[in-house]
Amino acid sequence: MNSKVSVWGVIPVYNNAGTIRDVAERTLKQPLDGVLVIDDGSNDCSVAEILSGLSGVTVLAHERNMGKGKAILTALKYLNERNVTYMITIDGDGQHYPEDVANFLPVLAEDDHSIVIGVRDFSGRHIPGSSNFGRSFSNFWIMVETGHKVLDAQSGFRAYPVKYIAQLHFLTSYYNFEIEVLTKAAWAGITLKSVPVRVWYPENPADRVSSFRPFLDNFRITLINIHLVGLRMLPFPHKKLIKTADDANPLKHFLRHPLLALRELLVENATPGGLAAAAGVGAFCSTLPLPGFHTAAILYAAVRLHLNKIMAVNIQHFFMPPLVPLLCIETGYFIRHGCWLTEITFDTVCKQLGSRIIEWWIGAAVLVVPLSLLTALIVYVAALLIRRCRHG
Numbered sequence: 001m002n003s004k005v006s007v008w009g010v011i012p013v014y015n016n017a018g019t020i021r022d023v024a025e026r027t028l029k030q031p032l033d034g035v036l037v038i039d040d041g042s043n044d045c046s047v048a049e050i051l052s053g054l055s056g057v058t059v060l061a062h063e064r065n066m067g068k069g070k071a072i073l074t075a076l077k078y079l080n081e082r083n084v085t086y087m088i089t090i091d092g093d094g095q096h097y098p099e100d101v102a103n104f105l106p107v108l109a110e111d112d113h114s115i116v117i118g119v120r121d122f123s124g125r126h127i128p129g130s131s132n133f134g135r136s137f138s139n140f141w142i143m144v145e146t147g148h149k150v151l152d153a154q155s156g157f158r159a160y161p162v163k164y165i166a167q168l169h170f171l172t173s174y175y176n177f178e179i180e181v182l183t184k185a186a187w188a189g190i191t192l193k194s195v196p197v198r199v200w201y202p203e204n205p206a207d208r209v210s211s212f213r214p215f216l217d218n219f220r221i222t223l224i225n226i227h228l229v230g231l232r233m234l235p236f237p238h239k240k241l242i243k244t245a246d247d248a249n250p251l252k253h254f255l256r257h258p259l260l261a262l263r264e265l266l267v268e269n270a271t272p273g274g275l276a277a278a279a280g281v282g283a284f285c286s287t288l289p290l291p292g293f294h295t296a297a298i299l300y301a302a303v304r305l306h307l308n309k310i311m312a313v314n315i316q317h318f319f320m321p322p323l324v325p326l327l328c329i330e331t332g333y334f335i336r337h338g339c340w341l342t343e344i345t346f347d348t349v350c351k352q353l354g355s356r357i358i359e360w361w362i363g364a365a366v367l368v369v370p371l372s373l374l375t376a377l378i379v380y381v382a383a384l385l386i387r388r389c390r391h392g
């Protein structure tokens with residue numbers, strides 16, 4: 001290794017008695033400066049005993065299971081105290097090939113402030129459909145939260161720049177940590193890079209020991225994504241650890257290169273999912289009683305969430321008065337009085353404006369989510385069909 005860049009392998013372990021020694025032995029053979037195993041409260045074996053006799057392996061143990069994220073943070077603290085530049089995390093269940101560490105090393109030599117993600121090859125046999133969906137779903141939310149295109153946001157085979165990640169603060173400690181760390185690292189200016197890696201799944205899914213609990217862990221991932229989107233919507237800058245080109249003034253970029261900026265706007269997050277999200281956000285803002293401020297609200301949300309601004313702004317034309325406001329007022333009136341407002345006159349609209357505004361807000365609160373989801377679904381299906389037609 002370059003004397004200026006020290007790299008350790010880190011293996012978080014929870015109940016992987018059948019695979020951990022093989023993973024550790026193979027990791028030891030890679031050109032690393034050390035191997036650290038974090039026993040996250042395993043109760044199926046003594047990890048220290050299984051790995052006894054392996055010179056070069058350091059074992060740290062949690063007294064109880066605290067989650068994969070907490071295991072990574074324990075390794076981070078240990079290695080930061082020893083001035084290690086990078087740590088490469090490798091799952092202890094045998095899913096990853098430690099030999100693919102070689103793919104990371106040339107990229108790590110380029111700088112000391114990148115997260116390098118191992119993009120798993122999902123073209124092989126026995127790849128669970130849930131893994132493909134989970135990867136696409138997480139990639140989408142990382143794009144929304146950071147504006148960065150990540151190819152495998154759920155991959156646990158990744159390299160972390162130790163001293164920079166150690167300066168960030170995290171709320172999560174399970175698998176949701178792997179989403180939170182990517183988002184907060186990107187906000188801090190840490191570069192997100194990718195390298196290809198292999199992945200192994202057994203023919204019989206029951207043969208793979210995984211601590212991922214589909215319902216609970218997906219629920220945790222959903223909660224942290226909601227939290228991160230909420231943070232992103234706040235008009236406050238995030239602390240930068242690394243200054244990047246993305247920090248340039250977008251207004252100056254537009255004034256200097258108007259045609260290029262327009263082209264970028266047209267293709268920005270233009271996947272079916274990205275366009276659907278933009279349409280959904282545009283519909284959400286357009287449904288709310290914000291006369292005169294709809295466009296400003298939509299642009300603010302689209303900018304903060306890195307959505308396609310052209311789609312988000314133009315979708316509001318389907319929600320202009322009188323249709324959607326009237327629909328909201330009618331819904332709110334029915335909720336308040338148990339019947340529909342059938343007489344639309346100067347008195348019922350202008351003289352009773354206060355009541356109509358209240359009913360508009362009530363109706364909007366009821367209809368905003370269904371209308372947004374329906375709009376997003378329609379745009380998603382339409383974009384998907386157009387893409388399929390273009391590709392034959």
